[in-house]
Amino acid sequence: MLENDDDYNDDLPFAADDSAQTYKNWAVPNDLAGLRLDAALAKLVPEFSRSRLTAWIKDNHVTVNGSVVPPKYKLIGGETIQVAIQQDESQQAFVPESMPLDIIYEDDCVLVLNKPAGLVVHPAAGNWHGTLLNGLLAYCPALAQVPRAGIVHRLDKDTSGLMVVAKTVAAQTQLVRQLQARTVKRTYRAVADGTVPFDGKIETLIGRDPHNRIRMAVVPFGGKEAITHVKVLERYADFSYIECQLETGRTHQIRVHMKTAGHPLAGDALYGNPRQPATAEVKAAIKAMARQALHAYRLCFVHPQTQETMQFEAPLPADIYHLLSVLRLQAGMDSAIKTADEWQQRLGTEAEDEDWDDDDYDVDVIYVRE
Structure with a gap:
């Protein structure tokens, strides 16, 4: 995983996603009769890729008339398909996770911390959980209202040391401008x-x-x-x-x-x-x-x-x-x-x-x- 050290220069907001399980139901129309379950589901739920839907079927997150069936199961029309929508790990990236943080200064605008080696700063592929961002959201829930939980610059995973975090959008904007200047x-x-x-x-x-x-x-x-x-x-x-x-x-x-x-x-x-x-x-x-x-x-x-x-x-x-x-x-x-x-x-x-x-x-x- 490549941990980025570039200064942030944008302010894209995020919010923690609701992790509650979501179910969706479809009645199989007659024009899909004879299709395999995975192929029919791809037509019924085009917002998800076929590979993801097939994985959900294999992991027993999809039922036909209340029963778990394989992806190759042939439909006859009229069945009820229920899908337990599974969130991607990336959708769970902004969940608060309690962890020890070495805060060396804090006020209403900023906090300064000493990051230990081994801690990833921001969620990314291969590191969706256990990051500094997760820890900051647990330490200060109000940071959920600030882009990237107030993080304005990064350190590599295995680099230790000082980072400043903004606690408000205004403070983050000012710090980003200082980094750019x-x-x-x-x-x-x-x-x-x-x-x-x-x-x-x-x-x-x-x-x-x-x-x-x-x-x-x-x-x-x-x-x-x-x-x-x-x-x-x-x-x-x-x-x-x-x-x-x-x-x-x-x-x-x-x-x-x-x-x-x-x-x-x-x-x-x-x-x-x-x-x-x-x-x-x-x-x-x-x-x-x-x-x-x-x-x-x-x-x-x-x-x-x-x-x-x-x-x-x-x-x-x-x-x-x-x-x-x-x-x-x-x-x-x-x-x-x-x-x-x-x-x-x-x-x-x-x-x-x-x-x-x-x-x-x-x-x-x-x-x-x-």
């Missing part, structure tokens, strides 16, 4: 393969990989503009700890850009290098993550109502912190820092000493054509 600042921290040589800007077009439709890729034309600013925080023997700020928000943007730059993210099953040199301890830490080492660390936006600039940070999750601890230990770095909080505080302070404005970049552009 590229004034929402989203900063990620990640572990990349190899030694990233310098800070810089990656600017390419990103589109669907023509050789593998479940992946995205840098393309020479026809894609969407994608810009990522990369800053190196620490370098180790075979890996680098980096910070990436998104200027745009394309599907898998950081993962694709780092792969294109020759430094895919550690643990990335889709874009990574499974043969990346590493010690047994580092390999074990990467395997234990079971995901790409990518975390949405900092989020900054203008509050839709108060117009106040708000900034939030979410500490590294335990799995990425453990990987970095192993890398630091093997590199003989700063053994006096023993806790995640101490380390996060030091790195956070160092990072904020530098201004992320574009003018401060050395205009080192990494551009690789595939």
Whole structure:
């Protein structure tokens, strides 16, 4: 399943569907006499595909005169067909589902949460239930009146970190406009393969990989503009700890850009290098993550109502912190820092000493054509 990172730019409303079972009855007209049940039903109920109707017959959701019969059953006319209409999984996608949510800020307009790795943001094929959207509807039922339960941007399933959710249509509209204007600042921290040589800007077009439709890729034309600013925080023997700020928000943007730059993210099953040199301890830490080492660390936006600039940070999750601890230990770095909080505080302070404005970049552009 391809989890989309693109910023939302539309406001299509939705409402949770009623899950109560619906039955419909038809009397078989004489002109359908002699037809098989599946063929006759396709004529009686043209709004559903024949394959779906056949599946319902096989699953005993269709009766003829009160009896279950096979799809090939021949009708003689005058029978009563009853169908228990089955909702698609997609029609159940917006059902509230209670789940723990790490809400770090909330008011009447917005809420900010720290999404764990493994949680799909929005329902889609293969993930109709158990998504963040389902959890938001359970946490705040009023979000059923807001398009996409207030979600305005996404993270990949296996990317952890900060997201902002709008609690009103007006707030969602304002946040979408900020995303379109590229004034929402989203900063990620990640572990990349190899030694990233310098800070810089990656600017390419990103589109669907023509050789593998479940992946995205840098393309020479026809894609969407994608810009990522990369800053190196620490370098180790075979890996680098980096910070990436998104200027745009394309599907898998950081993962694709780092792969294109020759430094895919550690643990990335889709874009990574499974043969990346590493010690047994580092390999074990990467395997234990079971995901790409990518975390949405900092989020900054203008509050839709108060117009106040708000900034939030979410500490590294335990799995990425453990990987970095192993890398630091093997590199003989700063053994006096023993806790995640101490380390996060030091790195956070160092990072904020530098201004992320574009003018401060050395205009080192990494551009690789595939």
